[in-house]
Amino acid sequence: xxxxxxxxxxxxxxxxxxxxxxxxxxxxxxxxxxxxxxxxxxxxxxxxxxxxxxxxxxxxxxxxxxxxxxxxxxxxxxxxxxxxxxxxxxxxxxxxxxxxxxxxxxxxxxxxxxxxxxxxxxxxxxxxxxxxxxxxxxxxxxxxxxxxxxxxxxxxxxxxxxxxxxxxxxxxxxxxxxxxxxxxxxxxxxxxxxxxxxxxxxxxxxxxxxxxxxxxxxxxxxxxxxxxxxxxxxxxxxxxx
Amino acid sequence: xxxxxxxxxxxxxxxxxxxxxxxxxxxxxxxxxxxxxxxxxxxxxxxxxxxxxxxxxxxxxxxxxxxxxxxxxxxxxxxxxxxxxxxxxxxxxxxxxxxxxxxxxxxxxxxxxxxxxxxxxxxxxxxxxxxxxxxxxxxxxxxxxxxxxxxxxxxxxxxxxxxxxxxxxxxxxxxxxxxxxxxxxxxxxxxxxxxxxxxxxxxxxxxxxxxxxxxxxxxxxxxxxxxxxxxxxxxxxxxxx
DNA sequence: ACAAAAGTGTTACTAATACACCCATGC
DNA sequence: GCATGGGTGTATTAGTAACACTTTTGT
Numbered sequence: 085x086x087x088x089x090x091x092x093x094x095x096x097x098x099x100x101x102x103x104x105x106x107x108x109x110x111x112x113x114x115x116x117x118x119x120x121x122x123x124x125x126x127x128x129x130x131x132x133x134x135x136x137x138x139x140x141x142x143x144x145x146x147x148x149x150x151x152x153x154x155x156x157x158x159x160x161x162x163x164x165x166x167x168x169x170x171x172x173x174x175x176x177x178x179x180x181x182x183x184x185x186x187x188x189x190x191x192x193x194x195x196x197x198x199x200x201x202x203x204x205x206x207x208x209x210x211x212x213x214x215x216x217x218x219x220x221x222x223x224x225x226x227x228x229x230x231x232x233x234x235x236x237x238x239x240x241x242x243x244x245x246x247x248x249x250x251x252x253x254x255x256x257x258x259x260x261x262x263x264x265x266x267x268x269x270x271x272x273x274x275x276x277x278x279x280x281x282x283x284x285x286x287x288x289x290x291x292x293x294x295x296x297x298x299x300x301x302x303x304x305x306x307x308x309x310x311x312x313x314x315x316x317x318x319x320x321x322x323x324x325x
Numbered sequence: 326x327x328x329x330x331x332x333x334x335x336x337x338x339x340x341x342x343x344x345x346x347x348x349x350x351x352x353x354x355x356x357x358x359x360x361x362x363x364x365x366x367x368x369x370x371x372x373x374x375x376x377x378x379x380x381x382x383x384x385x386x387x388x389x390x391x392x393x394x395x396x397x398x399x400x401x402x403x404x405x406x407x408x409x410x411x412x413x414x415x416x417x418x419x420x421x422x423x424x425x426x427x428x429x430x431x432x433x434x435x436x437x438x439x440x441x442x443x444x445x446x447x448x449x450x451x452x453x454x455x456x457x458x459x460x461x462x463x464x465x466x467x468x469x470x471x472x473x474x475x476x477x478x479x480x481x482x483x484x485x486x487x488x489x490x491x492x493x494x495x496x497x498x499x500x501x502x503x504x505x506x507x508x509x510x511x512x513x514x515x516x517x518x519x520x521x522x523x524x525x526x527x528x529x530x531x532x533x534x535x536x537x538x539x540x541x542x543x544x545x546x547x548x549x550x551x552x553x554x555x556x557x558x559x560x561x562x563x564x565x566x
Numbered sequence: 567a568c569a570a571a572a573g574t575g576t577t578a579c580t581a582a583t584a585c586a587c588c589c590a591t592g593c
Numbered sequence: 594g595c596a597t598g599g600g601t602g603t604a605t606t607a608g609t610a611a612c613a614c615t616t617t618t619g620t
Contacts, residue, residue, distance in 0.1 A: 087376060088329075088331065088332050088373070088374065088376070089332065089374065089376075090329065091329050091330065091332060091425060132329070133329065133330065133406070133425070135328060135329070135330075135423070136408065137408075138406060138407050138408055139404065139406035139407075139425070160403060160404060162401060162553055162554055163380065163401060163404040163427045164554075165374070165379060165380035165427070166379050166380075167377065167378075167379055182376070184332060184374070184380070184427075186404045186406070186425075186427075223554055224554065226554070227553070227554035230554075312403055312468070313403055313405075313464055313465065313467070313468035313471075
């Protein structure tokens with residue numbers, strides 16, 4: 085048996101959190117490394133793949149251990165396996181340990197995420213204000229952000245940040261936070277309604293100082309994800325004729 | 326050191342090959358398994374990740390070993406790591422060996438692919454006429470096909486099947502083979518030209534029994550791929566405003 | 567001249583966008 | 594009443610698709 089690289093699973097966990105000015109912004113929890121290499125640096129939560137769990141289970145377990153939350157969305161991002169991902173441990177031991185990381189990305193509800201406690205070794209950062217991370221983790225987060233933004237074809241992924249019932253304005257705010265730009269309320273409403281991804285509950289949300297908005301819920305018999313090669317709910321987009 | 330799953334790299338290799346009626350169709354090479362489990366069944370080419378190679382190098386090496394060719398496109402597909410991917414080896418040994426497979430997909434030029442020899446244990450199959458494969462490889466191929474078809478946003482990937490200079494009719498044939506439907510020649514020409522992905526060489530292709538078509542080449546200062554989290558040539562698509 | 571594919575033009579239709587305006591509630 | 598966001602209507606624009614037509618070669 086030849087010596088194979090170690091196998092680890094890490095997760096980029098996204099939530100929306102309000103900043104000081106009350107704006108919703110993308111944020112993610114990071115853990116502080118307590119050993120070499122990169123001791124003291126912030127890094128993505130993760131760990132070795134256990135013997136009796138699937139890769140996605142491992143990602144979910146890491147997520148729960150870090151935040152105490154259950155993901156509302158979880159998808160594989162990429163497997164990183166370059167030879168130069170880890171530096172030598174010390175001048176005495178110039179051979180770095182080879183690690184192949186299978187990275188997932190996840191969404192957790194904003195309501196839940198607001199309540200998670202920061203500890204000395206776990207802390208939330210806004211996605212556009214990250215420090216310099218350990219290993220190639222800055223690159224990984226950047227790629228995860230790109231995937232998240234791309235995957236926001238109306239109403240598949242965004243509801244992962246919301247609770248079961250939500251207004252279209254809340255949904256739009258999620259899109260705006262993810263895409264980093266304003267969306268037209270009227271056009272947004274029509275696009276979402278036309279997609280059929282969302283169904284009106286009878287109820288309206290009261291307590292606002294304006295016309296009470298309708299509450300919607302996600303249409304569950306809609307394919308909510310293509311989380312990789314799972315269910316055959318995929319649709320080929322096709323080119324022009 | 327806990328016992329970790331073995332790490333393997335497999336590759337779905339696509340080429341275009343003419344069938345009996347002269348039509349171009351998607352095809353891929355498979356290798357026959359010579360040991361349990363699934364002895365005798367066809368499977369994706371691959372093997373264990375070697376100590377001193379990156380994952381993509383391993384995929385390219387497998388590809389060369391199987392077909393003798395160099396890929397014109399190579400991209401990571403997915404990491405498969407479920408617990409139930411491999412059946413028990415025998416009733417005496419009911420514990421299946423756990424394997425995590427990192428799968429790549431690749432394109433090779435059609436001209437080169439036509440010349441590769443079939444041997445008893447390596448054979449090309451048309452993508453829509455696959456036998457029942459070993460492990461979960463049917464699922465994997467299906468997913469790779471879906472990715473290929475999706476990735477055909479005009480002129481990024483299709484030229485991987487062509488030689489350096491090609492006519493727009495040849496390029497269109499590639500699209501038609503990938504998508505499995507006819508495309509309008511006029512609209513196709515306009516779309517490709519507008520994308521800027523292709524530039525006319527001065528030359529025309531002679532020897533046809535009709536008006537000689539212009540030869541084009543791929544525009545090299547165009548981002549030809551987003552092969553995962555590599556170069557920052559990615560573009561966010563964004564939603565409506 | 568004819569066939570056959572290259573290459574161009576035009577029209578109809580559909581989706582994207584901008585923005586004006588009415589509606590229902592709290593104060 | 595007024596302010597505020599919810600919700601609807603609509604005109605303009607841009608992109609897609611269908612298909613007719615002209616051009617250039619070989620035979």
